Amino acid sequence: MITIFDLLREDIACVRDRDPAARSALEILFLYPGFKAIRSHRRAHWCYEHKLFFLARLISQRSSKRTGVEIHPAAQIGRRVFIDHGTGVVIGETAIIGDDVTLYQGVTLGGTGHHTGKRHPTIGNNVLIGAGAKVLGPFTVGDNSNIAAGAVVLDEIPPNSTAVGVPARVVKQNGKRVEELDQIHIPDPIAMELCKLQIEIDRMKKKLEKYENEEK
Numbered sequence: 001m002i003t004i005f006d007l008l009r010e011d012i013a014c015v016r017d018r019d020p021a022a023r024s025a026l027e028i029l030f031l032y033p034g035f036k037a038i039r040s041h042r043r044a045h046w047c048y049e050h051k052l053f054f055l056a057r058l059i060s061q062r063s064s065k066r067t068g069v070e071i072h073p074a075a076q077i078g079r080r081v082f083i084d085h086g087t088g089v090v091i092g093e094t095a096i097i098g099d100d101v102t103l104y105q106g107v108t109l110g111g112t113g114h115h116t117g118k119r120h121p122t123i124g125n126n127v128l129i130g131a132g133a134k135v136l137g138p139f140t141v142g143d144n145s146n147i148a149a150g151a152v153v154l155d156e157i158p159p160n161s162t163a164v165g166v167p168a169r170v171v172k173q174n175g176k177r178v179e180e181l182d183q184i185h186i187p188d189p190i191a192m193e194l195c196k197l198q199i200e201i202d203r204m205k206k207k208l209e210k211y212e213n214e215e216k
Contacts, residue, residue, distance in 0.1 A: 004042075007042070007079065008039075010079055010080050011035060011038060011039070011080065011081075012025050012028050012029065012035070013080075014080040014081075014082050014100070015028045015032060015034075015035055015082055016028065018082050018084070018102060019082070019084060032086075033066070033067035033068060033069060033083075033085075033086040033087070034067070034069060034082065034083030034084060034085065034086035034089075034103075035083075036063065036066065036067050037063055037067040037069035037071060037083055037086060037089075038077065038081060038083060040059055040060070040062075040063035040067075040071075041060070041063070041071045041073070041075070041077060042077075043059050044056045044057075044059040044060045044063070044071070044073035045073050045074070045075070045076070045077070047059065047073065048073040048074050053073075056073035056074075057073060059073070060072065060073045067086055068086055068087040068088060068089070069083055069086045069087075069089045069091075070089070070090045070091070071089075071090075071091040072091060072092055072093040072095070074093045074094065075091045075092065075093060075094070075095045075096070075097070075109075075120075076095070076096045076097065077091075077097045078097055078098045078099040078100075078101065078125070079099045079100075080099055080100045081097055081099070081100075081101045081102075081103070082101070082102045082103070083102075083103045084102065084103070084104050084105065085104060085105035085131075086105060087105045087106070088105055088106040088107075089103055089105065089106065089107050089108075090107075090108045090109070090110060091109045091120075092109055092110050092111055092119065092120035093119070093120065094111075094117070094118045094119050094120045094138070095109040095120035095121060095122070095123070096120075096121075096122040096123065097109070097123045098122075098123055098124045098125035098126075098127065098143070099125045099126070100125055100126045101123055101125070101126070101127050101128075101129075102127075102128045102129070103129050104129065104130055104131040104132075104133075104149070105131050105132070106131050106132040106133075107129050107130075107131070107132070107133050107134075107135075108133075108134045108135065108136070108199075109121050109123065109135050110134065110135070110136050111136060111137065111138070112136050112137050112154070113202070115137065115138050117138075118138040119137075119138055120137075120138060121135045121136070121137060121138065121139055121140070121141060121153075122138075122139070122140045122141070123135070123140075123141050124140065124141055124142050124143035124144070124145065124159065125143045125144070126143055126144045127141055127142075127143070127144070127145050127146070127147070128145075128146045128147070129141075129146075129147040130146075130147055130148050130149030130150070130151070131149045131150070132149055132150045133147045133148065133149060133150060133151045133152070133153065134151070134152045134153065134199060135147065135153040136152070136153065136154055136199075137153075137154055137155075139155060139156040139157075140156050140157070141153065141156075141157045142156075142157055142158045142159030142160065142161060143159045143160070144159055144160045145157050145158075145159060145160065145161045145162070145163065146161075146162045146163070147163050147168065148162070148163065148164035148165070148168075150166070150196075151163055151164055151165055151166065151168040152165075152166040152167050152168055152195055152196070152199070153167070153168040154167045154168070155167075155168075157170060158170065158173060160173060160174045160175070161173045161174075166195045166196065167195070
């Protein structure tokens with residue numbers, strides 16, 4: 001049976017394996033916000049599973065303020081998940097994350113607002129998601145895949161793939177390039193920035209609506 005101490009040792013070990021800047025277990029334990037966010041989420045998720053919803057949200061919100069990482073207590077997170085830097089990471093309620101996943105700063109595992117029930121992505125094992133990437137919707141990112149920094153993923157990604165761009169497309173699968181860029185189909189940087197701006201506007205609207213509802 002896996003104990004809380006086994007999970008703690010695994011979490012520390014995975015940070016040391018993946019972050020060359022990590023000097024010691026004590027440094028990780030006390031100073032790494034992503035590590036703290038994962039530990040807090042384990043407590044919040046336990047409370048949520050035992051129908052202690054208010055306490056679960058309290059733990060989640062306190063952790064968010066301290067670490068800059070917002071994880072809904074209902075989200076399911078596997079073992080040896082590493083959140084590097086952490087600032088701006090958002091993980092939605094119905095998100096599922098497998099084992100040995102790495103998330104960099106600014107990653108969003110969110111919804112599009114067009115789905116009910118399962119609204120957030122399922123991330124397979126051994127997936128890396130680069131800084132600022134947005135994975136939006138109730139689909140699966142397959143095992144051993146890489147999502148490039150700044151990508152906006154709106155559709156399923158097969159296992160063993162590399163996805164880039166806005167919207168993201170698979171450029172490599174099973175170690176082989178899927179397509180070559182040409183002068184016609186090269187990504188439009190203006191469209192990419194507009195897409196990012198629209199996502200930020202939608203996020204700010206939701207926050208504004210939440211604050212207005214709280215004031216009523």
